[in-house]
Amino acid sequence: GIQVEQSPPDLILQEGANSTLRCNFSDSVNNLQWFHQNPWGQLINLFYIPSGTKQNGRLSATTVATERYSLLYISSSQTTDSGVYFCAVERYSSASKIIFGSGTRLSIRP
């Protein structure tokens, strides 16, 4: 089956720093999502981005489907950005084929 790898696994930054999180996938995908899991466990949708670039405030994401990767950029980090960031890919147009990466744990120090 498709493999989804996220890097780095852990990232510790000072408040105000910028960061880039990466998601590689081993086969072509129909869709890709980025999520932020906050310290209370809730998964928050960040981007639904099968291809191209999207921006939402300090966050932006780029997916290059032909090269099988996606990047999540966080600028001017805040402590509230801490948590685990997951990417999830849909391999086929089937409800069952949504595969998650193992996540990047981001810690923003004040």
Add this chain to the structure above:
Amino acid sequence: SQTIHQWPATLVQPVGSPLSLECTVEGTSNPNLYWYRQAAGRGLQLLFYSIGIDQISSEVPQNLSASRPQDRQFILSSKKLLLSDSGFYLCAWSFTGVNTGELFFGEGSRLTVL
């Protein structure tokens, strides 16, 4: 707009006891529904998904079962819990049709089996 809720938020159960977690979606019809489990510090594992009433597919063999008695209701159950069933359970939904890949998650249910 669509909303999803699951309960209870926290549950502590003894080994061998039954389990019932419930999830409901509002504001949409015939959603795809999912149950995921997240062990501590790990990624999300898909347990069950459903494309319609009484249509349940299991991704991994386990001590759990799922049911969908109504269009927007999804229930995760166990007759006898094991220690290994501890974890964070998340219900999710997606639209049917073209954009089935965009998932929306509930608040999660944290289960501790003692």
